[in-house]
Amino acid sequence: xxxxxxxxxxxxxxxxxxxxxxxxxxxxxxxxxxxxxxxxxxxxxxxxxxxxxxxxxxxxxxxxxxxxxxxxxxxxxxxxxxxxxxxxxxxxxxxxxxxxxxxxxxxxxxxxxxxxxxxxxxxxxxxxxxxxxxxxxxxxxxxxxxxxxxxxxxxxxxxxxxxxxxxxxxxxxxxxxxxxxxxxxxxxxxxxxxxxxxxxxxxxxxxxxxxxxxxxxxxxxxxxxxxxxxxxxxxxxxxxxxxxxxxxxxxxxxxxxxxxxxxxxxxxxxxxxxxxxxxxxxxxxxxxxxxxxxxxxxxxxxxxxxxxxxxxxxxxxxxxxxxxxxxxxxxxxxxxxxxxxxxxxxxxxxxxxxxxxxxxxxxxxxxxxxxxxxxxxxxxxxxxxxxxxxxxxxxxxxxxxxxxxxxxxxxxxxxxxxxxxxxxxxxxxxxxxxxxxxxxxxxxxxxxxxxxxxxxxxxxxxxxxxxxxxxxxxxxxxxxxxxxxxxxxxxxxxxxxxxxxxxxxxxxxxxxxxxxxxxxxxxxxxxxxxxxxxxxxxxxxxxxxxxxxxxxxxxxxxxxxxxxxxxxxxxxxxxxxxxxxxxxxxxxxxxxxxxxxxxxxxxxxxxxxxxxxxxxxxxxxxxxxxxxxxxxxxxxx
Amino acid sequence: xxxxxxxxxxxxxxxxxxxxxxxxxxxxxxxxxxxxxxxxxxxxxxxxxxxxxxxxxxxxxxxxxxxxxxxxxxxxxxxxxxxxxxxxxxxxxxxxxxxxxxxxxxxxxxxxxxxxxxxxxxxxxxxxxxxxxxxxxxxxxxxxxxxxxxxxxxxxxxxxxxxxx
Numbered sequence: 027x028x029x030x031x032x033x034x035x036x037x038x039x040x041x042x043x044x045x046x047x048x049x050x051x052x053x054x055x056x057x058x059x060x061x062x063x064x065x066x067x068x069x070x071x072x073x074x075x076x077x078x079x080x081x082x083x084x085x086x087x088x089x090x091x092x093x094x095x096x097x098x099x100x101x102x103x104x105x106x107x108x109x110x111x112x113x114x115x116x117x118x119x120x121x122x123x124x125x126x127x128x129x130x131x132x133x134x135x136x137x138x139x140x141x142x143x144x145x146x147x148x149x150x151x152x153x154x155x156x157x158x159x160x161x162x163x164x165x166x167x168x169x170x171x172x173x174x175x176x177x178x179x180x181x182x183x184x185x186x187x188x189x190x191x192x193x194x195x196x197x198x199x200x201x202x203x204x205x206x207x208x209x210x211x212x213x214x215x216x217x218x219x220x221x222x223x224x225x226x227x228x229x230x231x232x233x234x235x236x237x238x239x240x241x242x243x244x245x246x247x248x249x250x251x252x253x254x255x256x257x258x259x260x261x262x263x264x265x266x267x268x269x270x271x272x273x274x275x276x277x278x279x280x281x282x283x284x285x286x287x288x289x290x291x292x293x294x295x296x297x298x299x300x301x302x303x304x305x306x307x308x309x310x311x312x313x314x315x316x317x318x319x320x321x322x323x324x325x326x327x328x329x330x331x332x333x334x335x336x337x338x339x340x341x342x343x344x345x346x347x348x349x350x351x352x353x354x355x356x357x358x359x360x361x362x363x364x365x366x367x368x369x370x371x372x373x374x375x376x377x378x379x380x381x382x383x384x385x386x387x388x389x390x391x392x393x394x395x396x397x398x399x400x401x402x403x404x405x406x407x408x409x410x411x412x413x414x415x416x417x418x419x420x421x422x423x424x425x426x427x428x429x430x431x432x433x434x435x436x437x438x439x440x441x442x443x444x445x446x447x448x449x450x451x452x453x454x455x456x457x458x459x460x461x462x463x464x465x466x467x468x469x470x471x472x473x474x475x476x477x478x479x480x481x482x483x484x485x486x487x488x489x490x491x492x493x494x495x496x497x498x499x500x501x502x503x504x505x506x507x508x509x510x511x512x513x514x515x516x517x518x519x520x521x522x523x524x525x526x527x528x529x530x531x532x533x534x535x536x537x538x539x540x541x542x543x544x545x546x547x548x549x550x551x552x553x554x555x556x557x558x559x560x561x562x563x564x565x566x567x568x569x570x571x572x573x574x575x576x577x578x579x580x581x582x583x584x585x586x587x588x589x590x591x592x593x594x595x596x597x598x599x600x601x602x603x604x605x606x607x608x609x610x611x612x613x614x615x616x617x618x619x620x621x622x623x624x625x626x627x628x629x630x631x632x633x634x635x636x637x638x639x640x641x642x643x644x645x646x647x648x649x650x651x652x653x654x655x656x657x658x659x660x661x662x663x
Numbered sequence: 664x665x666x667x668x669x670x671x672x673x674x675x676x677x678x679x680x681x682x683x684x685x686x687x688x689x690x691x692x693x694x695x696x697x698x699x700x701x702x703x704x705x706x707x708x709x710x711x712x713x714x715x716x717x718x719x720x721x722x723x724x725x726x727x728x729x730x731x732x733x734x735x736x737x738x739x740x741x742x743x744x745x746x747x748x749x750x751x752x753x754x755x756x757x758x759x760x761x762x763x764x765x766x767x768x769x770x771x772x773x774x775x776x777x778x779x780x781x782x783x784x785x786x787x788x789x790x791x792x793x794x795x796x797x798x799x800x801x802x803x804x805x806x807x808x809x810x811x812x813x814x815x816x817x818x819x820x821x822x823x824x825x826x827x828x
Contacts, residue, residue, distance in 0.1 A: 365799030366799065366803075460820065566810060568813065569809070569810070571817065572732070572813045573813075575820065576731055576732065579735050580734070580735065616724065616727070616728075616731070619721060619724055620728060623725065623802055624806065626799070626803070627807070627809075630803060631807075
C-alpha cells in the first residue's frame with residue numbers, strides 16, 4: 027500500500043558477456059539504469075552497428091506501411107498482441123530474407139509512384155490538346171506548307187466573330203476555321219499567304235490573339251486517343267503492381283515481429299553505449315524494487331558466467347524512483363496522482379486515503395443509477411475485450427468503479443435515466459430538497475479537509491515534529507470544530523468556548539517563527555485569516571450538488587423532449603428512442619468527463635494542498651518497448 | 664396586466680420568462696465563444712499532429728459547461744412557472760422581478776467565465792502541442808475557472824427554488 031522500496035544494484039561482469047546481461051535486463055524490465063560518473067571507466071561506442079539497425083528499421087517500417095495501406099489493414103487501437111520471445115528468435119534467423127522482401131515491396135511502391143507521375147503528365151497533355159480536337163489536318167502536314175503560313179490561336183469569344191469578319195475583309199485569300207470554344211475563348215485555325223504576314227500579325231495584335239504550338243505531329247484527335255489508351259494501360263499496370271504488393275500480406279506478421287526485434291536491438295545498443303567499462307569488465311548501477319532482488323539474482327545466475335552483484339539500501343536523503351503499489355481497489359485511483367505529480371520517495375502515497383473520497387464524489391457528481399449501470403457495463407466489456415495496458419487500463423478501471431458508485435448514488439437519489447424509470451429514492455430526491463444535498467456535500471468537504479490536516483499531522487509526527495503537529499494541526503482542529511459547533515443548534519452554547527480557546531492558542535503559536543513578541547502575536551492574529559481559505563475550500567465542494575443536479579435535470583429534459591412525440595404513435599415509436607439514445611449518450615459523456623475533472627480537482631486543490639508535496643520521478647526501468655507486439659518469456663518473471 | 668389586442672400578459676410572467684431566456688442565451692454565448700476559441704487552437708495543433716485529437720477534444724469540452732448550467736437554470740424557471748404544464752401561473756410584478764434577479768448570477772458569470780475559461784483551455788492546447796503527457800495539468804488549469812460558474816449556478820438555482828409563487 028504505498029511506494030515500492032527500491033534498492034541500489036551494482037553489477038560488474040566481463041565485457042564479453044555484456045550483451046547477454048543487457049538483453050536479459052531488457053527482458054526483465056525491472057531495472058532502472060543510474061547514470062554513473064567515474065573517472066577511470068570509459069564508454070565504448072559502436073556507431074556502425076547502430077546505423078545498420080536503423081537502416082533495417084526504416085526499411086521494414088516503409089514496407090509494413092506500404093503493405094498495410096494497400097491491403098487496407100485496420101490499425102490496432104488499444105493494446106498489443108502477445109507473442110513468445112522464442113518466436114521472435116526464430117523469425118530473426120530469416121532476417122535477410124525478410125529484408126529482401128521489404129526492399130522488393132519498396133521498389134514496387136516506387137514503381138507505382140513513377141507510373142502515376144507519367145499518367146498525370148499524359149492527362150495534362152490530353153487537356154491541352156482537347157480544345158483542338160476538331161482539327162482534321164495533321165500538324166505535320168501543316169508544317170510542310172511552304173508559301174502559306176498557318177496559325178493555331180486562341181481569341182476571346184466576344185471579339186472572335188469581329189476578328190473573322192475583319193480579317194476576311196482585309197485579306198481576301200485567307201482561311202479561318204473555328205475549331206472549338208470554351209467558356210471564354212474560341213480556338214481558331216488561320217491559314218494565309220506569307221505575303222500578308224504583317225497585316226495578319228497586326229490583326230492578331232488588335233484582337234489579342236494568342237498563338238499556340240501543339241506538341242504533336244498527328245491529328246489531335248488521334249493523339250488524344252493514343253494517350254488515352256496509354257493511360258488505360260498504365261491504370262492496369264498500377265492495379266497489377268498493387269495486387270502484387272497485396273500478395274505480400276502473408277509476410278506482414280513476420281515483418282512486424284522483425285521490426286520489433288530490431289527496435290529492441292537498437293535500444294540495447296544505445297544503452298550499451300552508455301555503460302561504463304574498464305579494460306576487461308563493464309560496470310552497471312541500477313535501481314531495483316527490493317521485492318524483485320531474488321528474481322534478478324536467479325535470472326543472472328542462469329546466464330552461467332562470472333559476475334559480481336551487490337544490493338544496498340539508498341542513503342537517508344537519497345531520492346529513488348517511484349513505483350506505486352496498492353491493492354486492487356485503490357490501484358485504478360493511482361492515475362489521479364500520476365496525472366498530478368508522483369510523491370517523493372519519503373512522502374506518503376496518498377492514494378489509499380484519496381480513493382474512497384474520489385469514489386464517493388465521482389458517483390455523486392453523476393448521480394444517476396441508469397448512467398452508472400451503462401458506464402460500469404461498457405467499461406467492463408472494454409476491459410475484457412481490448413488488451414489494455416498501463417495508464418489506459420487504470421483509467422478504464424477507474425471509470426468502472428466510478429460507474430458502480432454512480433449506480434449507488436443514483437439509487438439513493440431516485441434518478442434512473444432522469445425520470446424515465448420512477449423508483450423511490452433510497453434516501454431523498456435532491457430536486458425536491460437541494461439544501462439537504464448541499465449540506466451533505468459540505469459535510470463531506472469538511473471530512474476530507476480534516477483528513478488532509480490529519481495526514482499533515484501524521485507526517486509531522488513521523489518526522490519527529492510533534493510540537494508542529496500539535497500547534498499547527500491540533501489547535502486548528504479546536505478552532506474549526508468550535509466554529510462548526512456554532513452551526514449545530516445543540517452545541518452552539520459551548521461553541522464559543524471551543525472557538526475562543528482555539529483562536530487564543532493559535533494567536534499564541536502561529537507566529538512562533540518571528541523574532542520579537544509583538545511580531546509573534548501579530549502573525550498569530552493574521553493567521554486566523556486562514557479560516558477564509560478553509561471556508562473557500564468547503565464551498566468548493568458545493569460543485570457536487572451542482573454537477574449532480576445538472577445531470578439529473580438534463581436527463582429529465584431529454585425524456586421530456588422524447589415524450590413530446592406522444593401525440594402521434596408512429597412518430598413516437600420512431601423518434602422517441604432516437605432522441606433518448608442521442609440525448610442520454612451526450613449527457614453521459616459530458617458528465618463523465620465533468621465528474622472526472624472536478625473530482626480530480628477537488629483532490630488536487632482542497633486535499634493535496636493540505637499535506638502533499640509531490641515532485642517524485644516515475645520508475646522508468648529499461649524494458650522492452652515494442653511497437654506491434656508484446657513479447658513474453660516462456661516462464662514467469 | 665398588459666392588454667395588446669386579445670393578448671393578456673402579466674408583466675411578472677414576461678419578466679420571469681425573460682429571466683429564463685437570458686439564462687440560456689448569455690451562458691450559451693459564452694460557452695459557444697469559449698469552446699470555439701479552443702477549437703481554433705486545436706485545429707492548429709492537428710495540422711501538425713493528428714494523433715492529439717482526443718486530448719484536444721477533451722479540453723474543448725471544458726468551457727461548454729456554462730451553457731449547460733444556463734440551460735439548467737432556464738429549465739428550472741420554466742418548470743417552476745408552469746410553462747411545461749401548458750399553463751403559465753399568474754405572477755405578480757415582484758415575483759417576476761425576483762425570478763429575473765435570481766437568474767442574474769448565472770446569466771452574467773456564465774457568460775464571462777466561459778469566455779475566460781475558453782482562453783485558458785486554448786493555451787492549454789499549447790501545452791499539449793509541446794508536451795502531450797501533461798494533458799492533465801492543462802485540464803486542471805482550465806477547470807479552476809469553473810469554481811465561479813458553479814457558485815453562481817448554485818445561488819441562482821437555490822434562490823429560484825425557494826421563491827414562493
